[in-house]
Amino acid sequence: MAAIEQSTLKKxxxxxxxxxxxxxxxxxxxxxxxxxxxxxMNRDLGFSAYVYGLGAGIFFAGxxxxxxxxxxxxxxxxxxxxxxxxxxxxxxxxxxxxxxxTPMQFYVVRxxxxxxxxxxxxxxxxxxxxxxxxxHRAKLVAAFMTAIPISTxxxxxxxxxxxxxxxxxxFAGWQWLFLIETVPSLLLxxxxxxxxxxxPKEVSWLSRExxxxxxxxxxxxxxxxxxxxGLVMLSALASRRVLALSLCYFGVQFGQYGLIxxxxxxxxxxxVSGSAVGFxxxxxxxxxxxxxxxxxxxxxxxxxxxxxxxxxxxxxxxxLAASAFLAGYPALSVLAITAGAVGNLAILPVFWTLPAAIxxxxxxxxxxxxxxxxxxxxxFAGPYVVGWIKDATGSFTYGSLAMAAGFLLTxxxxxxxxxxxxSEHSSVGQAAKGPPFGSKSETSVGH
Numbered sequence: 001m002a003a004i005e006q007s008t009l010k011k012x013x014x015x016x017x018x019x020x021x022x023x024x025x026x027x028x029x030x031x032x033x034x035x036x037x038x039x040x041m042n043r044d045l046g047f048s049a050y051v052y053g054l055g056a057g058i059f060f061a062g063x064x065x066x067x068x069x070x071x072x073x074x075x076x077x078x079x080x081x082x083x084x085x086x087x088x089x090x091x092x093x094x095x096x097x098x099x100x101x102t103p104m105q106f107y108v109v110r111x112x113x114x115x116x117x118x119x120x121x122x123x124x125x126x127x128x129x130x131x132x133x134x135x136h137r138a139k140l141v142a143a144f145m146t147a148i149p150i151s152t153x154x155x156x157x158x159x160x161x162x163x164x165x166x167x168x169x170x171f172a173g174w175q176w177l178f179l180i181e182t183v184p185s186l187l188l189x190x191x192x193x194x195x196x197x198x199x200p201k202e203v204s205w206l207s208r209e210x211x212x213x214x215x216x217x218x219x220x221x222x223x224x225x226x227x228x229x230g231l232v233m234l235s236a237l238a239s240r241r242v243l244a245l246s247l248c249y250f251g252v253q254f255g256q257y258g259l260i261x262x263x264x265x266x267x268x269x270x271x272v273s274g275s276a277v278g279f280x281x282x283x284x285x286x287x288x289x290x291x292x293x294x295x296x297x298x299x300x301x302x303x304x305x306x307x308x309x310x311x312x313x314x315x316x317x318x319x320l321a322a323s324a325f326l327a328g329y330p331a332l333s334v335l336a337i338t339a340g341a342v343g344n345l346a347i348l349p350v351f352w353t354l355p356a357a358i359x360x361x362x363x364x365x366x367x368x369x370x371x372x373x374x375x376x377x378x379x380f381a382g383p384y385v386v387g388w389i390k391d392a393t394g395s396f397t398y399g400s401l402a403m404a405a406g407f408l409l410t411x412x413x414x415x416x417x418x419x420x421x422x423s424e425h426s427s428v429g430q431a432a433k434g435p436p437f438g439s440k441s442e443t444s445v446g447h
Contacts, residue, residue, distance in 0.1 A: 070119025249375025
């Protein structure tokens, strides 16, 4: 690696990745803390399992409906201002959850929380295309996406501690949970305005040579995409390969949210004491944080994407499927769930290099948002299906198999996208498939 490339990427990594990782950590806490709050909230407000399930899932309705419009606005007004807006409004609404008293209020606030957060994650992915060359994108996406396993591993014990404040100053523990955990999002929203910059040309921490190298490199990539397979906005949204990527992402989200929102109860069902559940839940996601970084680095080093997604999907499928039949063996079951979580999280950063490899400009903003929006339907479907199966069968066995099937779907679709690209010289497939798994060819994503 040339010295100028190395120094530039080191500075970008230092100044941007930890900060956007912190933003994503705050987002994920506010998105999923309702699961911990429900332990007290449902009892205090008399919410049935149906009311809670609908309210928890309706977040994704608002999120998906407004994903594309939000990201198009981000493209127009700039990431700094729009990401700040997203964080401040979702922080306000996350805090408002402390004051709901009826099912309708619960539904409305959760829906609006989804609307407020819409565009955040695809906006970050799109933002990185303005800062990180494609050949280095997977490992840097993985670096900030470690916020998912870290927030799950850390958020459980923190939420449990806050719930113990039940009755303090007349507020229930679940109310304290929403009020306290919304503060970081609100504060970070204002920090975004002061700290983030939209393009490398606006920062002083890059030297003139570094800015010129990064800007010219990214402009060459954009020109190459536009000349070989650039998609205009409407074409991107109608592209069957963009829709295939959406289905691919649906499988990931189906399994991911099915697992994240049910794992405390799955672990407790293994016979783990209530006080130890949070620490046991932390194990799979602590290991997954390491695994996703290492796997994305391997993908970048091999300059290959589809094979890495397929292998990670098989691991996620195998782990969750095995855990379904190991309920009588707690240690083995946790080990299998850990394998499933590692495979799940390893898919994500590699997957998100694919849309960025074929889309640019407005098409990138809209296409990435569409993939995230349609894929996140799985975020509602996964937890709902697992809960429905649990009520019908009385166990998590078939629910775990359903989650495993979501990951298998992802792997199959990824391989089909790669095969389709090889046969039709398509934009997604050609960029995504690259050389055979493990090849060092320069023709895959990033080069």
